[in-house]
Amino acid sequence: MTIKTSAARPGMYVHSVEGGWMASPFWRKHLVLASARDIAKLIEAGIGEIVIDTDKGVGPLVPASQPLSVAAAVELAGGARAVVEQSRGAMLRMFADARMGHAIDHRALAPLVDSITQSVARDRRALLTVTRLRSKDEYTWLHSVAVGALLIGFARHLGLTDTEVSDLGLAGLLHDIGKMAVPSAVLEKTGSLDPAELAVVRHHPEKGHALLLGGDVPDVVRDVCLHHHERVDGRGYPFGLAGDRLSLAARMSAVCDVYDAVTSQRPYKRPWTPGDALARMQSWHGHFDPELLAAFIDHIGIHPPGALVRLRSNRLALVLGTGGDDPTAPPVRAFFDIPTQARLPLTEVATDAAGDPILGSERGAYWFGMSWERMRTAVLTANSNDAPPPARAVGA
Numbered sequence: 001m002t003i004k005t006s007a008a009r010p011g012m013y014v015h016s017v018e019g020g021w022m023a024s025p026f027w028r029k030h031l032v033l034a035s036a037r038d039i040a041k042l043i044e045a046g047i048g049e050i051v052i053d054t055d056k057g058v059g060p061l062v063p064a065s066q067p068l069s070v071a072a073a074v075e076l077a078g079g080a081r082a083v084v085e086q087s088r089g090a091m092l093r094m095f096a097d098a099r100m101g102h103a104i105d106h107r108a109l110a111p112l113v114d115s116i117t118q119s120v121a122r123d124r125r126a127l128l129t130v131t132r133l134r135s136k137d138e139y140t141w142l143h144s145v146a147v148g149a150l151l152i153g154f155a156r157h158l159g160l161t162d163t164e165v166s167d168l169g170l171a172g173l174l175h176d177i178g179k180m181a182v183p184s185a186v187l188e189k190t191g192s193l194d195p196a197e198l199a200v201v202r203h204h205p206e207k208g209h210a211l212l213l214g215g216d217v218p219d220v221v222r223d224v225c226l227h228h229h230e231r232v233d234g235r236g237y238p239f240g241l242a243g244d245r246l247s248l249a250a251r252m253s254a255v256c257d258v259y260d261a262v263t264s265q266r267p268y269k270r271p272w273t274p275g276d277a278l279a280r281m282q283s284w285h286g287h288f289d290p291e292l293l294a295a296f297i298d299h300i301g302i303h304p305p306g307a308l309v310r311l312r313s314n315r316l317a318l319v320l321g322t323g324g325d326d327p328t329a330p331p332v333r334a335f336f337d338i339p340t341q342a343r344l345p346l347t348e349v350a351t352d353a354a355g356d357p358i359l360g361s362e363r364g365a366y367w368f369g370m371s372w373e374r375m376r377t378a379v380l381t382a383n384s385n386d387a388p389p390p391a392r393a394v395g396a
């Protein structure tokens with residue numbers, strides 16, 4: 001039965017949603033609405049209609065009763081939307097100042113960094129869900145808010161200090177400020193850019209850095225602005241700095257910037273799912289700091305196919321698929337016991353709460369040295385009845 005989302009109520013079993021589950025703030029195929037907050041999340045994501053299964057959950061109320069009003073539902077959705085709305089004015093003023101060549105007064109962004117920090121603390125995905133609803137014109141400021149939120153969450157995950165966390169949030173908000181010097185026609189072009197246009201776009205880190213020189217922003221803000229397009233193999237821009245010549249903040253911002261860009265809806269492309277994005281980013285050797293990317297994947301909580309993970313049982317396993325109903329709990333194949341350093345018969349394991357949950361990412365080269373890639377292929381391609389692959393652990 002199809003109903004208006006605004007008429008939904010807790011206890012309903014949602015079979016499907018308008019626009020498909022990619023459009024929904026819930027990363028699963030089926031959903032029982034647990035609370036008004038769940039309904040609010042659907043409404044907030046712009047989902048107007050849902051299909052419910054009344055055999056598996058409650059049905060709609062009789063027409064005489066009051067459905068949950070849109071306003072009430074949106075209010076219940078928490079502060080995420082408010083944070084984005086609040087950011088609009090502050091960010092657009094900032095960008096306008098930059099466009100006019102005025103000095104950037106970053107203090108105006110301090111309350112915004114605070115509310116993003118609080119929003120991320122409440123629900124690390126809330127803000128990112130909202131920022132998926134972006135139009136072409138709004139791309140740069142919403143991308144900036146999203147990168148700020150990702151950097152705040154990532155910095156927290158890495159255990160950085162409160163000052164470092166908020167400085168990185170500010171850095172995320174301002175990292176693309178130099179885009180204001182790029183003509184809109186180039187910025188919004190859907191086709192490929194010619195060499196001259198590409199050169200203009202690639203100049204935005206230095207433009208932004210120059211804009212920030214006059215202000216008293218923390219050093220890390222200028223650092224992120226200038227270096228967020230560098231790569232650890234030295235093939236990024238503008239300077240081609242490699243490895244540890246890039247600060248932690250620069251390497252973190254490269255990960256967050258690309259992750260938000262590829263998971264965003266743009267006029268000329270469909271967004272990648274988070275799992276897809278992380279899997280592809282992991283396959284781009286030399287682009288990101290591999291240890292930081294692994295930590296970022298732990299922060300997002302979605303381990304892509306082919307990733308090496310540690311299970312609660314202290315076994316190492318490879319992720320086999322995307323997790324179906326719950327991308328945070330994909331099927332895995334366990335092959336190595338950490339306490340005894342012993343290879344195990346290949347075993348397929350469920351990683352949901354009832355199974356053997358994933359504790360975090362691991363690096364194959366740390367555990368198995370040079371033989372890792374061969375071993376990964378053997379584990380992934382073997383039938384689970386086959387003998388375990390030959391390998392010897394070199395990690396501790």
Ligand SMILES: [Fe+2]
Pocket residue numbers: 175176204228229
């Ligand atoms: Fe950029």
